[in-house]
Amino acid sequence: MTTQRFVSLHGFFAVAYPSAWTQETDEHGHYLFYNTNGGSGVARIMVLENEFTGENADAKLMEEVYNRHHDFEPQLLVAGVNRFVHYQKVHDVNGTPFSVSYWVTAKQDKVVLITFTIQSSMKEMDVAIAEKREIEQMVASFTFLHDTVHHG
Numbered sequence: 001m002t003t004q005r006f007v008s009l010h011g012f013f014a015v016a017y018p019s020a021w022t023q024e025t026d027e028h029g030h031y032l033f034y035n036t037n038g039g040s041g042v043a044r045i046m047v048l049e050n051e052f053t054g055e056n057a058d059a060k061l062m063e064e065v066y067n068r069h070h071d072f073e074p075q076l077l078v079a080g081v082n083r084f085v086h087y088q089k090v091h092d093v094n095g096t097p098f099s100v101s102y103w104v105t106a107k108q109d110k111v112v113l114i115t116f117t118i119q120s121s122m123k124e125m126d127v128a129i130a131e132k133r134e135i136e137q138m139v140a141s142f143t144f145l146h147d148t149v150h151h152g
Contacts, residue, residue, distance in 0.1 A: 001134060006031070007145070012047060013112065016141035018134050033138070040128045041118035043135050048111040058106035065104045077103070079140040090120055099123045101132070103139045114139055 003016035006023055008031065017023065017033050024032045033043040052060040065085045066074050074087040084103040091098050097120035105112050116135045122128050 001137065008047065011145050012110070014143045014145055015045070015138055017138050035131060038127065039131060040122045040125065041116055041131050043138065044115045044117070046113045048113060050106055050109050050111050057108060061106040061111055062104070079142065082142055082144070084139065101135070105142070107144045114142070
């Protein structure tokens with residue numbers, strides 16, 4: 001897979017995503033990545049405020065996410081120097097089930113949430129499985145570039 005590098009607004013983080021994919025920023029400042037060549041899912045990266053404060057705010061947040069989603073069999077993943085809590089849920093949207101994979105990491109006062117959403121009926125298709133692998137590689141490439149960010 002060939003990739004291109006994406007750097008977020010204000011240079012808070014960088015990630016490598018598939019070159020064949022399209023990147024957009026939505027009206028909420030979330031970063032969207034998707035395959036316009038017959039793709040089946042959408043990846044989203046959101047930068048959120050960390051509700052925890054203090055020296056171990058990032059560790060406290062990660063523990064809270066892990067415990068809060070215990071019913072969804074969360075896993076702790078290590079990618080380079082980053083740790084992610086990963087879990088999956090199914091959400092009903094207007095009567096259609098969607099499978100969502102979540103990866104959560106934190107850096108001081110910010111939380112980064114990466115999601116991959118796909119219609120549940122499509123998740124076992126070859127293209128969906130390939131896209132999920134590409135998203136996992138994208139998550140593994142995630143790098144914080146500095147400690148804080150000022151998102152509007």
